[in-house]
Each structure stands twice: as structure tokens, then as C-alpha cells.
Amino acid sequence: MEQLNTARRAAAAVLSDAGVPSPGVDADLLLCFVTGDSRAELKLRELRGENLDEAQYAQYLDLVDRRARRIPLQHLTGEGHFRYLTLQVGPGVFSPRPETESVVQVGLDFIGSLQGSRCVDLCSGSGAIAAALATELSASTVWAVELSAEAIGYTRANCEPLGVRVLHQDAAQLPVALHRTMDLVISNPPYIPPNAIPREVEVREHDPQMALYGLGSDGLRIPREVSAEALRLLRPGGMYVMEHAEVQAASAAAMLAELGFEAVTGHQDLTGRARATSGLAPLSSDRMKE
Known part of the structure; x- marks a missing residue:
């Protein structure tokens, strides 16, 4: 005793x-x-x-x-907490972080009281973003897209009971039938540059590398591909919100503007760090850059 x-x-x-x-x-x-x-x-x-x-x-x-x-707490308990949810997590999936909650809030603020919104979470991992959208937006239809064979089981376990439609495929190559149908696209893609090894032991040794490294010299190769698909998915005037590292704020904004997003805006998390960048799909289809 x-x-x-x-x-x-x-x-x-x-x-x-x-x-x-x-x-x-x-x-x-x-x-x-x-x-x-x-x-x-x-x-x-x-x-x-x-x-x-x-x-x-x-x-x-x-x-x-x-x-x-330094085995992650979430791997020991099998649980991760995100906004108002308790999610199933473990080895093979990126554990949800508190800073991503503010990224979701940007999207929620944009949708506001719109009933029946259509939203998609690209590079969904545990499904935290999609699950939050499904529980906090009225009468919404939500998709979660995840490529990893290790993570998709967690995506399904956390999202399908909430009515989220889970797609096990590349977030940069979604069905054409979904193009120009979404009101909101949110993504927390892999974005760490190859030479920026995470300092936290839990992240460096236990989070899946597929969820961490964005490829390219600046870590934005995968985010660029995902962002281009987000633009194709959005209806005119719809919003895209992408999480990124603090040091990538300027390059992320430039990337979205180059792709054709309008009203590109940076957003800080609760600690005051540059955490996400958003953009709106142009109202004129001829201004969208494929």
C-alpha cells in the first residue's frame, strides 16, 4: 500500500x-x-x-x-485530449497538440453560423481536426483524409463514430467529384524541414516521420501539394487554413498567394507564435491557378 x-x-x-x-x-x-x-x-x-x-x-x-x-504520455494512456474531445492515439500516429486547437478555431470562426457546411481535414492523422469540426459545427458534413497505413486506424476510430467520412488516400489527389464543393479545408501537414530535427525527445523518437517532415529544402514541398489540392476543393470564397512552423510564416503566406489564394492572413496561437496561415479561394474561377 x-x-x-x-x-x-x-x-x-x-x-x-x-x-x-x-x-x-x-x-x-x-x-x-x-x-x-x-x-x-x-x-x-x-x-x-x-x-x-x-x-x-x-x-x-x-x-x-x-x-x-520519454515514451509519450499519450502512448502510455492511449488517449489524447483535443478541444472538447478525448481521442484514441498511440504509436504510429501523431499525437494532437494544444497549438492546433487555435488552427481549428480559425476555421470555426470563418464558418460561423453557416448551417450544413462541408469541411475536410487533409493529412488528418488521429482525426483530431475533423472530429472537432464534426462536433462543433451544426449540421456539417466532414471528411478526413489520411495516407498512412499506421495512422488510418486511429482516424477511423476517432472520426467514424461522429459521422465523419474517412478517406484513406493521398491528400494531394482527391476525387474530382469533391472539387469546388468545400466551404472549409484545414490541414496540419508534415512541414518540418529536413535539417530541423525536433528538440523534444518524444517527437523526435516516437512521432512518425511521415507526419513530421514536409520534404524540400524548406519543408514545404508536401504543404505546397496539399495546399494546391485545397484550392481545387474549395468553393469560390471558401477558406483554407494550414498549420506551419513559426519560422515558415512568411514563406507559407507567399506560397498561398502564389497558388492563387486571396486575403492571405497569418494567425497566432495562444502563446503568440505564428502558427497558421489562411487564404480564400477566389470568387472568379479564371483566377485560380491549377
Whole structure:
């Protein structure tokens, strides 16, 4: 038997020594996973001086040890949190990040109160963006497009129960029948340049490279292909929103303008970093550059 409070504090110290970025939060979340409690419930149990039983304590020690070896928290719990959703995640799929929530918000603000909107999430991965759109837009029809054979199972598991239409194919080559039908296209494509190795161990060693590296000297080869397809998918006046690295803000804006998007605009995340760029499909079809 071990007191909850003692176990959690020891775990936070272990994770801190291992360089885990948020040791206290991770210690809490792993303990919640073991006990099945919410963080609020866990705090109440700690105040009452309650204990972990032997099996729970052994499981907790194992999880903390694996987290200290920088295995992502989401891989240990099988869950990722995004906006109002709890998603299934694990090895082989990019874990959703809080900064992407602000990218979704740009699209939601654009759609506003439009009923029956048609939206697509390109390079969907876990399906976080598509799932958020499906749950936060009224009477919407949403597609999620993912190429990876490893990730598509997560896409389907997170999206299909919400009525999202999942396509297992290249996001740059979608059926012509979908062209000029979408009100909103959002993408978090791979965009890391080949020489920009991620500093975070969890990202560098555990996120799939297919979801990270955008190819080309600037990391924007795949984003350019995806953005060109987004322009073909949008109805006149529809919006495209693309996530990118902070250092790519200017080049992403130039890329969208070159492709033919209008009203190209940069957007910051909640930390003030340049996180996404949006553009509108031109109202005149002869101005669209194929």
C-alpha cells in the first residue's frame, strides 16, 4: 500500500529528473489513468489520505518509469485530449497538440453560423481536426483524409463514430467529384524541414516521420501539394487554413498567394507564435491557378 500523495510526489520528482517537460501534470495524469479518477477526484482522495493498492502501485511505478524514458504520455494512456474531445492515439500516429486547437478555431470562426457546411481535414492523422469540426459545427458534413497505413486506424476510430467520412488516400489527389464543393479545408501537414530535427525527445523518437517532415529544402514541398489540392476543393470564397512552423510564416503566406489564394492572413496561437496561415479561394474561377 502506498499513499496517493506520496506516490504522486515521488513520481513527479522522477519525471523532473528525467527532463520531462511537465512532470507534475504527467504524474497526475498517469495516476488518474491507473485509478480511473479525474484530477479533481484524485485531489479529494489525496486530502482524505487514501492509498493505492499493491496492483495499482506496481502499475503506476511501471508507467512512471516508461514516461521517464520519454515514451509519450499519450502512448502510455492511449488517449489524447483535443478541444472538447478525448481521442484514441498511440504509436504510429501523431499525437494532437494544444497549438492546433487555435488552427481549428480559425476555421470555426470563418464558418460561423453557416448551417450544413462541408469541411475536410487533409493529412488528418488521429482525426483530431475533423472530429472537432464534426462536433462543433451544426449540421456539417466532414471528411478526413489520411495516407498512412499506421495512422488510418486511429482516424477511423476517432472520426467514424461522429459521422465523419474517412478517406484513406493521398491528400494531394482527391476525387474530382469533391472539387469546388468545400466551404472549409484545414490541414496540419508534415512541414518540418529536413535539417530541423525536433528538440523534444518524444517527437523526435516516437512521432512518425511521415507526419513530421514536409520534404524540400524548406519543408514545404508536401504543404505546397496539399495546399494546391485545397484550392481545387474549395468553393469560390471558401477558406483554407494550414498549420506551419513559426519560422515558415512568411514563406507559407507567399506560397498561398502564389497558388492563387486571396486575403492571405497569418494567425497566432495562444502563446503568440505564428502558427497558421489562411487564404480564400477566389470568387472568379479564371483566377485560380491549377
